[in-house]
Amino acid sequence: MTDYAPRPEDRFTFGLWTVGNIGRDPFGGPVRDVISPVDIVYLLAEVGAYGVNYHDNDLIPIDATPDEERQIIKDFKAALNATGIKMPMATTNLFTDPIFKDGAFTSNDPHVRAYAYQKVLRTIDIGVDLGAKVFVFWGGREGTETDASKNAADAIKRYRDAINFFSEYVISQKYDLRLALEAKPNEPRSDLYLPTTGAMLGFIATLDHPEMVGVNPEVAHEHMAGLNFMHAIAQAWDAGKLFHIDLNDQLFGRYDQDFRFGAAMIKQNFFLVKFLEDVGYTGSRHFDAHAYRTEDYNGVKDFARGCMRTYLILKEKAQQFNADPEIQALLADINADDGTFDYLKTFSAEGAAKLRATDFDRVGIGKKGLSYERLDQLTIEVLLGVR
Ligand code: GCO
Numbered sequence: 157m158t159d160y161a162p163r164p165e166d167r168f169t170f171g172l173w174t175v176g177n178i179g180r181d182p183f184g185g186p187v188r189d190v191i192s193p194v195d196i197v198y199l200l201a202e203v204g205a206y207g208v209n210y211h212d213n214d215l216i217p218i219d220a221t222p223d224e225e226r227q228i229i230k231d232f233k234a235a236l237n238a239t240g241i242k243m244p245m246a247t248t249n250l251f252t253d254p255i256f257k258d259g260a261f262t263s264n265d266p267h268v269r270a271y272a273y274q275k276v277l278r279t280i281d282i283g284v285d286l287g288a289k290v291f292v293f294w295g296g297r298e299g300t301e302t303d304a305s306k307n308a309a310d311a312i313k314r315y316r317d318a319i320n321f322f323s324e325y326v327i328s329q330k331y332d333l334r335l336a337l338e339a340k341p342n343e344p345r346s347d348l349y350l351p352t353t354g355a356m357l358g359f360i361a362t363l364d365h366p367e368m369v370g371v372n373p374e375v376a377h378e379h380m381a382g383l384n385f386m387h388a389i390a391q392a393w394d395a396g397k398l399f400h401i402d403l404n405d406q407l408f409g410r411y412d413q414d415f416r417f418g419a420a421m422i423k424q425n426f427f428l429v430k431f432l433e434d435v436g437y438t439g440s441r442h443f444d445a446h447a448y449r450t451e452d453y454n455g456v457k458d459f460a461r462g463c464m465r466t467y468l469i470l471k472e473k474a475q476q477f478n479a480d481p482e483i484q485a486l487l488a489d490i491n492a493d494d495g496t497f498d499y500l501k502t503f504s505a506e507g508a509a510k511l512r513a514t515d516f517d518r519v520g521i522g523k524k525g526l527s528y529e530r531l532d533q534l535t536i537e538v539l540l541g542v543r
């Protein structure tokens with residue numbers, strides 16, 4: 157048992173836009189005052205976070221003059237130095253300004269696409285200067301309301317051209333920077349292109365520099381699509397593509413909720429944390445979520461502390477699961493393997509012939525109970541704290 161205090165090695169990060177969220181929604185205006193990026197850095201230091209991430213315009217207003225931009229970056233760097241807060245990930249806002257109302261890289265208008273490229277190049281330069289090692293692309297407006305408006309295959313091609321362009325830019329500048337693509341099925345557009353992490357993984361394989369591009373999956377986004385997030389994470393991990401992760405929470409079938417991590421689906425998030433910890437994921441554990449609209453800034457701190465604390469509690473539960481003799485005995489039984497079929501691990505003609513000649517007790521094997529009810533109940537009891 158620990159005190160669940162966050163430590164730097166936990167790599168807990170928050171976006172400027174997360175704890176800085178002022179609680180605006182489609183039905184109501186802000187409920188919290190805007191606080192400056194510098195104040196957000198101090199707030200994150202106070203709650204024990206490791207780092208902060210940002211969109212270009214969270215830090216530098218879209219219409220800032222070069223002098224204003226220099227001063228903002230200077231002040232931000234001073235806050236990072238004073239607090240020890242790191243800045244591991246940067247991203248570009250390609251969705252708020254009206255110019256992006258029909259997308260950025262997938263817009264039909266070449267001026268919009270070129271402006272988006274320019275915005276990304278500038279953000280990469282500043283992000284690298286601030287310490288970013290991962291650069292996220294979330295295609296917030298890369299989609300449609302009506303498919304009469306765009307050719308979906310052209311949209312994917314334009315997306316590919318853009319990521320290839322930025323990959324070459326990073327290589328040409330000799331930056332130590334990897335790119336991470338974030339999928340979302342919908343919101344704010346009716347339908348977004350490349351809607352799931354699986355779709356992104358397929359897309360990455362078609363790029364000119366797939367080795368420098370991975371994914372930034374988000375709990376809420378896969379849940380919005382009714383999918384098992386941990387399975388998406390497992391596929392990304394298996395492909396060597398889990399460069400970053402956006403943790404939050406979200407019920408199936410709802411609007412984009414962005415709840416505190418672990419606020420809604422405890423069991424799913426337990427298996428997620430268990431997966432990340434079991435495989436030894438060492439990247440940022442980034443919380444892309446925000447406090448309820450009912451909260452003031454004390455509530456925002458409760459929110460931020462809660463994200464990290466729940467992660468650490470679930471991590472402890474995962475350790476408990478892994479150390480539980482009854483659970484482990486069940487798992488050993490379920491996974492029993494005497495090596496009889498090791499010859500099938502690679503194909504050989506002899507192996508195929510041997511397999512053809514093998515008699516299986518199909519009925520007997522099909523009758524065997526697997527004890528998953530017992531296993532799941534034990535899991536629930538670990539989670540409920542009665543074991
Ligand atoms: C959302 C997304 C964003 C992105 C962010 C960083 O649903 O709005 O999750 O928060 O993660 O733009 O790329």
Ligand code: MN
Nearest residue numbers: 374376377444
């Ligand atoms: Mn999101």
Ligand code: MN
Nearest residue numbers: 338374402444
């Ligand atoms: Mn996100």
